[in-house]
Every structure is written in structure tokens, then in C-alpha cells.
Amino acid sequence: MRFLPHLLKRFVRKGSLTVIEPNGQRTVFGTGVDGPAVLMRLHDDKLDRELFFNPELVSAEAYMDGRLTFEDGSSVYDFLYLFSINRTGLASHPVQQALRKGWRTLKRWHQSNPLKRAASNAQSHYDHPPEFYRLWLDSQMIYSCAYFPTPDASLEEAQQAKLRHIAAKLKLEPGMRVAEIGSGWGALAIYLAKLGVHVTAINVATEQLAESKKRAEAAGVLDRITFFERDYRELTGTFDRVVSVGMMEHVGVNHFDEYFNTIKRLLGPGGFAMIHAIGRMSPPGTTAPFIRKHIFPGGYVPAMSEVFTSLERTGLWAADCEVLRLHYYWTIRHWRLNFEVKRPEVVEMMGERFARMWEFYLVAVELGFLHGSNMVFQLLLANERDDVPVIRDYIVDEERALAVRTDMAIS
Structure with a gap:
């Protein structure tokens, strides 16, 4: 050498x-x-x-x-x-x-996500067969950070707790109209629809949308969810609430203002939004070359300074910010261990090279949340200062009520 x-x-x-x-x-x-x-x-x-x-x-x-x-x-x-x-x-x-x-x-070029490219970038990751993701995700196929009441909670418990935590923050009332930007395999839309609201769920990944519709129909709430295959910039109308989970990471730093301005435009009088995304506690950086090339083309984990600078430009109120630190480490550790057990089936379905790529990806991101600067943040955003309750105790109250209602009645 x-x-x-x-x-x-x-x-x-x-x-x-x-x-x-x-x-x-x-x-x-x-x-x-x-x-x-x-x-x-x-x-x-x-x-x-x-x-x-x-x-x-x-x-x-x-x-x-x-x-x-x-x-x-x-x-x-x-x-x-x-x-x-x-x-x-x-x-x-x-x-x-x-x-x-x-x-x-080259950062801004790497993260350029105009409409057609944004769809292609997302589809390159999320349009693998649902059967592949089903091997190692939880039963609801939630592909974002869970919320662990305790470190030893099961993945199923933690993902259900995440849905409940988000719904509590949204402070929903029956009949409300909710827009979900980036709807994954439909778990959150289904959960919210069971609470009596109507959800307009958008996604650019064809396979995910097809699976979401099947799951919503099986859950008996397809009549309360409208699924669209479209980019967030193409969504029209006004809503009481906007929710976006695991989507901002795919926007690209060039488009943060577009993303937040879209949310601002979609919110009706008195409405507010809940954003859940991966961030970094360190200064602005770049996307690692392996992740950028093979896993999330066009993706970027923002520094909080980049997030709040964009919010300042767009004029949205940041009414609340919660930082989840080890929760994604615990989540991905579950995914990696599940993947290891199912690896022979992954190889049969996707091939050895793909299995090695995914194995490298899961390990790298797990350790990035353990030893690196990555975390997850949740924001509550509003056009007007007081649209979000000024005392955040309501979140705990709502969460406890939902734990009784959903876990006993509609789960």
C-alpha cells in the first residue's frame, strides 16, 4: 500500500x-x-x-x-x-x-429538486416493492423516526406512540381538513382519519400510494382520505392543519423557502402545521457521498440555523420546537436487527449487492444518530402568533386522552 x-x-x-x-x-x-x-x-x-x-x-x-x-x-x-x-x-x-x-x-447543485427530478429522486428510494419494506419495518410500515416512551419499548409500541404524539400536537377536532405532505405507506393518514378528520395525502412514490390505498380500505377509512400522486408545490386549497413527516429531508436546501411558503399558503384561518424531520445540531454541511449517490439523491439533513433562517424569510411563526435525540437511533437499531434476521429473504428478493448496500446504509445512519450530530426535530408553525395554544400542556393532555381512545377503541 x-x-x-x-x-x-x-x-x-x-x-x-x-x-x-x-x-x-x-x-x-x-x-x-x-x-x-x-x-x-x-x-x-x-x-x-x-x-x-x-x-x-x-x-x-x-x-x-x-x-x-x-x-x-x-x-x-x-x-x-x-x-x-x-x-x-x-x-x-x-x-x-x-x-x-x-x-x-457543489451542495446547491446536489440538492436541486425541481418538480420532475424531485419525483425521480423519491421514487428511486421509495418505489422498491412494498414486500421488501414489510420484511423489516413495523406492521404499519412506518418509515420514519419512532417515539420511544422508554428505550426498551418495542418498535410497534414506539411507532404507535409517534402517531399519537403527532396527533396530540395537531389538536384535532372532528370534521377538520388535514393536508399530509409526504404520506409514506399511509399509517398517519389512517390514524388521523380514524379520529374523524378528512386527510388529503400526497406522495410522489407510486408504489407507496398504491399500498396506502389498500391499507386505508382495509382499515375502513378510505372515504375519509384522498390520496394524490403529486409534488407538495402542486397542492392547492386551504386546510385546518398541515402535517409533514420525514419529507423536509428530501426538499433540498435550495427549496426550503418554497416548502415553507407552500405550508403558509395551505393554512386556513386559525390553522397550523406540524413538521417532523431529521436535523443536525452542527453547522450546515453536506450529504455524505454514499447516501447522496445510492440512497437519498437530492436529500439533505439541515442545520437548525438553515431551518430557522428560512422561517424568518417566509414569515411563519415557529410556535414550538421539540428535539428528539436518541429516538431515531433506537428506531434504526430495530430496523437493522430486523433486516439482519430477514437478510436471506432480502437477497432472494433484491440480490446480494442490494442487500449489502442496504445493510451499509442502515448501519451508517444508525451510528450517525449514536455518535454523530443527527437528531430529529418537530416544529409547530402558524401564520398568526396565537393559532397554536400558548401553553404546551395541551399536548400532554391530548396525548393521554388519545392513548385511551385509540389504544382501546380504534387501533
């Missing part, structure tokens, strides 16, 4: 990484203290140079292609755990600093 040692000597401070070259030579990096011991084999001489210049993308793609493997009990989880606890060492390397500077320069 000519290039990689220059990076790994500075990178691996905790734990150890043993690299086996194609010729069988072994080199150990790190102290072996305070971290896992990982054994990685390179099957291609070109990886020495490729990993040095773009380790985050190349390590993922080489693992997907079988050019990089782990041995003696080491796993991709161990490797990415080692990466996550040594992250600062990687970021301090001059080559990596130059690479990140280039990414920041």
Missing part, C-alpha cells in the same frame, strides 16, 4: 483496523484500545488509491461489489462503528478537508 497508510495512521486512534492486502501482507492501524478490532481484506490493488481519495463512498461501493470484505468475526457494523468513533481523525486529513470543500461548493 502506498496511499492508504497516510490516511489510516491519522484516522484510527481508537480500536484497531488490520488491513490485508491482495498479496496477503497485513498492516495494523490503531491502538486496539477503546474500540473494536476490525479485520478488513482488500481484494483489488486499486483500492489503495481509491480509498485514500474518497473513503466514505469507495468503502461502501467496494463492500457492495465484494472487493472489500471483513473476516474473523468482523462485520460491516464493526467497521462503521470504528469509523464513527474516529470520525474527527478522518475529517482532519488535508485530502479529506479538500474533498469536503469541493462537496460544499
Whole structure:
């Protein structure tokens, strides 16, 4: 190896990484203290140079292609755990600093999401067969951060608690009109419809919409939900409430003002919105190259400064902000463990390369919420200052009432 040692000597401070070259030579990096011991084999001489210049993308793609493997009990989880606890060492390397500077320069281009591209980007992730997602999500197929009353709650309990938490914040009354921007597989729309409101649910992912309609019909609430395949910018009308869960991450930093202005336009007199999205507690950054290329093209996790700067420009009141810190770590850990159990079925359905890609993705994001700067925030937004109750005790009161009503009567 000519290039990689220059990076790994500075990178691996905790734990150890043993690299086996194609010729069988072994080199150990790190102290072996305070971290896992990982054994990685390179099957291609070109990886020495490729990993040095773009380790985050190349390590993922080489693992997907079988050019990089782990041995003696080491796993991709161990490797990415080692990466996550040594992250600062990687970021301090001059080559990596130059690479990140280039990414920041291209940030707005990477996150350009005009109408047609936004639909294509979303479909590339969400229009895999529903049967694939059904293997490792909860029974309601909720693909966003759960809300854990306790860390040891089951995924089913935590996702139900999330629906209840959101509904409580919305302070619904029967007959209200609710717009849902980014409706997933329909779990939230179904939950809200059972509370006696009418939901207009939009999505650009064809497979998700088809599955949502089946689920709504099975739940007996299809007459109270209108599903549309359209972009958020194309939605018209006015609503008592607007809710958007796991959607803002797909908007792109160029389009935050469009997103919030759309919400502002959709809210009728006295109405307000609830936004649930992934954020970062660190300054504005970029989307990791593997995630950007293979998982969420056009996606971006915003810094809170970017969110609130856009709100200031659009003139919406931020009436409430709640930060969920470890909740998504616990959620994704459940997903990853479920995925591991079902991995043979994933391979049969989607192929080995896809299974490795998804495995890398789940592990990377799980550890990003454990050791990185990612979290989830929930905002209540309104056109007028007092449209949201000025004392937030109502949320707890509503949540307790819903726990009795939904868990006993309509779940």
C-alpha cells in the first residue's frame, strides 16, 4: 500500500483496523484500545488509491461489489462503528478537508429538486416493492423516526406512540381538513382519519400510494382520505392543519423557502402545521457521498440555523420546537436487527449487492444518530402568533386522552 497508510495512521486512534492486502501482507492501524478490532481484506490493488481519495463512498461501493470484505468475526457494523468513533481523525486529513470543500461548493447543485427530478429522486428510494419494506419495518410500515416512551419499548409500541404524539400536537377536532405532505405507506393518514378528520395525502412514490390505498380500505377509512400522486408545490386549497413527516429531508436546501411558503399558503384561518424531520445540531454541511449517490439523491439533513433562517424569510411563526435525540437511533437499531434476521429473504428478493448496500446504509445512519450530530426535530408553525395554544400542556393532555381512545377503541 502506498496511499492508504497516510490516511489510516491519522484516522484510527481508537480500536484497531488490520488491513490485508491482495498479496496477503497485513498492516495494523490503531491502538486496539477503546474500540473494536476490525479485520478488513482488500481484494483489488486499486483500492489503495481509491480509498485514500474518497473513503466514505469507495468503502461502501467496494463492500457492495465484494472487493472489500471483513473476516474473523468482523462485520460491516464493526467497521462503521470504528469509523464513527474516529470520525474527527478522518475529517482532519488535508485530502479529506479538500474533498469536503469541493462537496460544499457543489451542495446547491446536489440538492436541486425541481418538480420532475424531485419525483425521480423519491421514487428511486421509495418505489422498491412494498414486500421488501414489510420484511423489516413495523406492521404499519412506518418509515420514519419512532417515539420511544422508554428505550426498551418495542418498535410497534414506539411507532404507535409517534402517531399519537403527532396527533396530540395537531389538536384535532372532528370534521377538520388535514393536508399530509409526504404520506409514506399511509399509517398517519389512517390514524388521523380514524379520529374523524378528512386527510388529503400526497406522495410522489407510486408504489407507496398504491399500498396506502389498500391499507386505508382495509382499515375502513378510505372515504375519509384522498390520496394524490403529486409534488407538495402542486397542492392547492386551504386546510385546518398541515402535517409533514420525514419529507423536509428530501426538499433540498435550495427549496426550503418554497416548502415553507407552500405550508403558509395551505393554512386556513386559525390553522397550523406540524413538521417532523431529521436535523443536525452542527453547522450546515453536506450529504455524505454514499447516501447522496445510492440512497437519498437530492436529500439533505439541515442545520437548525438553515431551518430557522428560512422561517424568518417566509414569515411563519415557529410556535414550538421539540428535539428528539436518541429516538431515531433506537428506531434504526430495530430496523437493522430486523433486516439482519430477514437478510436471506432480502437477497432472494433484491440480490446480494442490494442487500449489502442496504445493510451499509442502515448501519451508517444508525451510528450517525449514536455518535454523530443527527437528531430529529418537530416544529409547530402558524401564520398568526396565537393559532397554536400558548401553553404546551395541551399536548400532554391530548396525548393521554388519545392513548385511551385509540389504544382501546380504534387501533
